[in-house]
Each structure stands twice: as C-alpha cells, then as structure tokens.
Amino acid sequence: MARKITIEPVTRVEGHGKVTIHLDDEGRVSQARFHVVEFRGFERFVQRRPYWEIPVLVQRLCGICPVSHHLAGAKAMDIIAGVPPEKLTSTAEKIRRLMHYGQMLQSHALHFFHLASPDLLFGFDADPAVRNIIGVAKFHRELAVHGIILRKFGQEIIKATAGKRIHGTGAIPGGVNKSLTQEERDYFLKSPAPYNIDTIIDWAQEAIEIFKKLHQENKEVLDTFAAFPSNHLSLVRKDGALDFYHGVLRAVDAEGRKILNDVDYQDYLKYVGEEVRPWSYMKFPYLKKLGKGKGWYRVGPIARLNTCDYIPSPRAQQEFEIYKAYTGGKPNNMTLHSHWARLIELLHAAEVIKDLLNDKDISGGKLVKKGKKQLEGVGLIEAPRGTLFHHYRINKDDQVVMANLIVSTTNNNEAYNQAVRWVADKYISEKPEVTEGMLNRVEVAIRAYDPCLSCATHALGQMPLQVDLYDDRGQLLDRKRK
Amino acid sequence: MPEKLKFSIDGREGLADQGMTIYEAARVIGVYIPVLCHYEGLKPVGSCRICSILVNGRWLASCTQPLSEGMVIENNTPQVIEYRRAIIEMLLAEGNHFCPACEKSGNCELQALAYRYGIMVPRFPYQFPQRQIEAYPGFLLDHNRCVQCQRCVRAIQTEDGQKIFAMKNRSKDVRVNVDRKLAAKLSPDQIQKAMDICPVGAILKKEVGFLRPIGQRKYDRQPIGSEIEGKK
Ligand code: SF4
Ligand code: FES
Numbered sequence: 116m117a118r119k120i121t122i123e124p125v126t127r128v129e130g131h132g133k134v135t136i137h138l139d140d141e142g143r144v145s146q147a148r149f150h151v152v153e154f155r156g157f158e159r160f161v162q163r164r165p166y167w168e169i170p171v172l173v174q175r176l177c178g179i180c181p182v183s184h185h186l187a188g189a190k191a192m193d194i195i196a197g198v199p200p201e202k203l204t205s206t207a208e209k210i211r212r213l214m215h216y217g218q219m220l221q222s223h224a225l226h227f228f229h230l231a232s233p234d235l236l237f238g239f240d241a242d243p244a245v246r247n248i249i250g251v252a253k254f255h256r257e258l259a260v261h262g263i264i265l266r267k268f269g270q271e272i273i274k275a276t277a278g279k280r281i282h283g284t285g286a287i288p289g290g291v292n293k294s295l296t297q298e299e300r301d302y303f304l305k306s307p308a309p310y311n312i313d314t315i316i317d318w319a320q321e322a323i324e325i326f327k328k329l330h331q332e333n334k335e336v337l338d339t340f341a342a343f344p345s346n347h348l349s350l351v352r353k354d355g356a357l358d359f360y361h362g363v364l365r366a367v368d369a370e371g372r373k374i375l376n377d378v379d380y381q382d383y384l385k386y387v388g389e390e391v392r393p394w395s396y397m398k399f400p401y402l403k404k405l406g407k408g409k410g411w412y413r414v415g416p417i418a419r420l421n422t423c424d425y426i427p428s429p430r431a432q433q434e435f436e437i438y439k440a441y442t443g444g445k446p447n448n449m450t451l452h453s454h455w456a457r458l459i460e461l462l463h464a465a466e467v468i469k470d471l472l473n474d475k476d477i478s479g480g481k482l483v484k485k486g487k488k489q490l491e492g493v494g495l496i497e498a499p500r501g502t503l504f505h506h507y508r509i510n511k512d513d514q515v516v517m518a519n520l521i522v523s524t525t526n527n528n529e530a531y532n533q534a535v536r537w538v539a540d541k542y543i544s545e546k547p548e549v550t551e552g553m554l555n556r557v558e559v560a561i562r563a564y565d566p567c568l569s570c571a572t573h574a575l576g577q578m579p580l581q582v583d584l585y586d587d588r589g590q591l592l593d594r595k596r597k
Numbered sequence: 598m599p600e601k602l603k604f605s606i607d608g609r610e611g612l613a614d615q616g617m618t619i620y621e622a623a624r625v626i627g628v629y630i631p632v633l634c635h636y637e638g639l640k641p642v643g644s645c646r647i648c649s650i651l652v653n654g655r656w657l658a659s660c661t662q663p664l665s666e667g668m669v670i671e672n673n674t675p676q677v678i679e680y681r682r683a684i685i686e687m688l689l690a691e692g693n694h695f696c697p698a699c700e701k702s703g704n705c706e707l708q709a710l711a712y713r714y715g716i717m718v719p720r721f722p723y724q725f726p727q728r729q730i731e732a733y734p735g736f737l738l739d740h741n742r743c744v745q746c747q748r749c750v751r752a753i754q755t756e757d758g759q760k761i762f763a764m765k766n767r768s769k770d771v772r773v774n775v776d777r778k779l780a781a782k783l784s785p786d787q788i789q790k791a792m793d794i795c796p797v798g799a800i801l802k803k804e805v806g807f808l809r810p811i812g813q814r815k816y817d818r819q820p821i822g823s824e825i826e827g828k829k
Contacts, residue, residue: 165806167807279811285810287806292809483808513803513804
C-alpha cells in the first residue's frame, strides 16, 4: 500500500513550506518534495507603479532580508535611470555596499547563532525544549550574547545607511539619499567594546573556531549529512573575488569546471531558465547550457565559496584557505558545511564593513546621478541566502509593466528537494512510522539552506512541522507534530 | 480699525480680527485645528470636515466658518477628537493608502494626521477600490491615494490662468480630472508645486522620489500641528 507523508508547518499561513514524502508499497521512498508558497501576485502588485518606487516597494516582499530586495531593485532601476554600475558615484556605491554587508552580517549572525547553533550544539535529537536559542542562552551564554550583538551591529549599519533597521529608503535609482557623517562612522569604529567593529570582527572569527571545533568532534555527521554533488552559481567580482554586492555570473559544476564563465547578468535569460512543475508554486531554475534535468544548481554561502577564487579580506581569506584545503581545492558539496561557509562570509562582511567605515568616500556629497532612460533593467545581488534576480520593464510613462524575480530560495529549490530526499532515503524508508528523529532531520536539512520562509525563522528557530501519514486512498493513518 | 473679537477654545481665551475664520483665529493663539482640504493662501472649500469643531452643540467647519463675538469653541474634546478620528479612518479605508511604499510617507498630511490621532487600523472595512494611475507629461496621478481635497484644482493654473485640474462625477465616484493638453504646459516647477500642495502622494513628479532620507522628512521629528502649537 503506497503511503504519503506530509510534513507541514502549522502555525503560519503565509510563506510556509511543506514536505511530502511518498512511500511505495514496500515502505521505500518513491518521491520527496519540498513545497513552498512563493510570492505569488507580486508581478501584479507592481504593475503600473512608478519605477523609482520599486526599491522601496519590493523590499516589502520579505521581512527577513528586505535590504537584498531593496538593493537588487535599485540596481535594476539604475539601469533604467541610465546609470549603470560603473557610473554610480563612489559614495553611492560604497554606501549601498555598506548597507548590504551590514545586512549580511545581521542575517548570517541570526542564522548561525539563533537558528543553526542549537542543532549543532545539542545534536539533532536533543529535546526541542533545549534545542533553541533559549537553550543556547542557558548553556552557552557567551555565544548567545555574541549572536545578539553581532546582529544588532548589522542592523545599526543598515539603519545608518537606509534610515531604518528594516524597510528603509536609502537606495534610489542612480544612487542613494544619504551618506554617513563622521560621527556615525566613529560610532561604529570607536564605541567602547563590544559595540565597535574590531570586537565584531574578533567575534566573527571566534564563531568560525567554534564551528571548526564542532567539526572536529562530529566530522562524520557534518561531512555526510544531506551531502550531494551539484552545480553552484553566484556573482563574483570581475577578478574572481568573492563579492556580495556586484559582479559577473559564474557557475561551476560539482568538480569545479566552469559552466558559466563570468557573464554579464543583464543577459541572464540567455543562461538561466525556469521550469514550472505542476505540483509546486515555486519554479525550478536551471542552467540552460545543461538543460532541465542536469542544470539545477545551488546558491548561497556554499555556492559562493565554490565559485570564487579568493576572498578580498585578509582574515576571511585565511579561513577560506583552510576551508578549501579540506576538499583539496575542489568544490565543497557538503550541505552542513554551509554553516562553515556562512561564518567565513560573516567574518568577511565584518572586515569589509571596517574598510568602508574607514573610507572617506562614504561621507561624500555626490549621491545621485542621472542618465539616459532605458525601458528595461536587470539587478542582481548576492543576498545572504544566495543570488537574487530582479528584472523589470517599464513603459514610456515610467510605469512598470513587467517584473520577474528569482529569489534565492527559488534558486535553491531543487537543492531542498535533494536534501529532503536524502533524509527520507536514510531515515524514513524501512520504518513503519514517522519518528521524531526523521522530523528533526528534515528540519535540519532544510535549515542548512536558510530558506527565507517565515516558518523557517519562526518560534525561536524551531520550525513547526506536522507529519501526516496517508495511505494510497488518502486516508490519514498517522499524524505527528513538533 | 475694526474691533477685535473675543472667543475661547477649550477654555482658552483669545482675541482675533474680524473676518477671520475660526481656524485662522485659533492659529493666532497657538491652537492647532487640523485641516486637510484647506491650504494656506487658497480659498477654503470646506469639503473634508477634518477641521470640524463644536459651537453650542453644532458642528462647524472651522476653515470656512467666520469667527463671531463671544464664540465658545470645543476643539480638543473627546467628542471632537472622536469625530476627526472617524473621518481619518474613513479616508484610509476608502482609498488604497499603502504608506510603506509611498514616496510621500513622512511628508504626507493624511499619514501625519493618522499618527497624531493615534490610529492603528481603521474601524471601517477597507474598500480596496480599483483605481488607475494616469500618466501625464512630467507627472503621474495616482487615484488610489487621492482624497479629493481639491487643493490642486484651486492652486494649479497655467501661466495664462487656465485650470488644469477639475473635479468630475459626484459622491463616491468623484475624481480629479486632468486637462491633458493644458497639463503638457506645466513647467517642472509647477509640477513640483502641485506635488507639494497635494496632501497625500497622489501627484508624483516623474523620475524622482525618496530623495529625503528617513529622519529628515517633514513629520519625522514633530507631529503635524506642532509648528502652530509651538508658536505660543
Ligand atoms: S490629487 Fe492631491 S491635491 Fe488633488 S484632489 Fe487629490 S489629494 Fe487633493
Ligand atoms: S479643512 Fe476644513 S473642511 Fe477640510
């Protein structure tokens, strides 16, 4: 008798994910799927809106990383306003970069310290009552405090550049609306510890050490859990360096061979296709060169450290070398190493923030430029969770008539399914019922990719999940909740 | 020299020139009465009723009602406040006011009034009307946000005195109508003036927006009305 197991979050409606696992007559997994209700209706929502409203409007898509949408929208609107990236004033470019790296800092800190560390510190099967940020606060107090302050620091950077911690207005087509005063810079550079950037850098470094220690102790799990080969995609700086704000598109395969060789993202449609599968609201992007079956890829911290050649800041570069050495310079396909990669990025973000704060350009006065208007523009950015695509067309009256977005979580769509499938194969097959351990592992596998679903960050990092077990006639056999 | 008129607002006594409206007289003694359709220098039309006050149990629009000798005016009483709140809430529910993405946010009088009167959610059901955004040379007119105050109708004219904005239809279908031919004659400065005079974000000058950072916008620091209250 074929059975269908459904795992779905129960306490949130919008942006929720759901996992279904289909078992065949013999109790083996025949199919595992991760369903996401995507941002449907968005394309209509922006219809006829004036283009200069887009950066502020689209960040409302997401309360988790609004800055990414704000900046990707602004980058697309730069093109429309006739101000391509190289024409932005250096003040505008650096202010936006500061905002974005602040966002990276706060988002990565949130993910590691609040959401992921409980799994890593207490183990996947620990009591959920302990396996959360409260547990971390109780048993690893210092770590929890670091997490909170790192995050707050990133949020303050966002506030200084965008006007508000969330949903600010800093970036406008062709530039920004404010720069930083000397006092604002000094606040971040010279405040008493821990509220200065040097402490933040040290703490980011310490977080990497914590991960490395955990790795030593749990090598087997961290190296194999939900690991699978894949292609990887991200922006890289023109010279191949890691860059979160701008660059060219690069994709490599599981062995490190280049699939996309540093192409201009204005032409992304030439390289990336989006497949619609009838069972999912979320599309499945793929590299056209490899086609629908083989062209899926991962984005995010793992992918970025697989595509880039080096990291342009000294301490993060040192860590990058250790990280790369572990796989002999080859791409890293180990899902749980995304936590490691994320922390190296956290350190890099902190180092870049320091450089920018010391750069007098961020106090400059020339904020906005204007150029010859274009009717179409594409903006890409490396959001905390991976490459984010924004594409718009306007009419001659400045109104948006077409919008296409590929968000990081969508880019990782197939990776989620692969990860869930891996867990299902390993822990759910052969067993007659749904155990707590399986549930926990599905959650851990999904969380490694830090999906931008409200459910994923809900309830102090614990995903509310429900497992329904059906027989082949749709009859409910078993239900488990967490 | 005509004699001054004596009046009181919420127990506060004052003197004001004959011929003044109640709204103007209140200003003289540093009392703020909110206005929305009224705008300094334009002929008042008394259409929005946000400036309503109570005199002897009668509701009067203070922007049009002349002051008379010995008037005893209720302005900041629970009853009047509640009346104004209801008007603001009706306006919010009647249009599509999505403040978070509006470039007028922080400079918008309707939003500022909502903040001043502590409105979180309107008590009336949102109407979500289907309205257009119209494009004209140099500006867009977003009917979703228009509160039909007629400020633009009264304030904006071509150099030779022709009106560009007018009202059409009646009752709930009333809309601003733009003379497309004349609108083409507006200079960038006139468009800016139209945008500034519009209390909400209905008139949008093309190609620019969000120039003023959060923290430096008109109502970021002080609630609407403080400029009048601060004077006394
Ligand atoms: S467009 Fe603005 S100024 Fe004109 S009537 Fe509407 S709200 Fe008033
Ligand atoms: S301000 Fe008096 S009626 Fe509108």
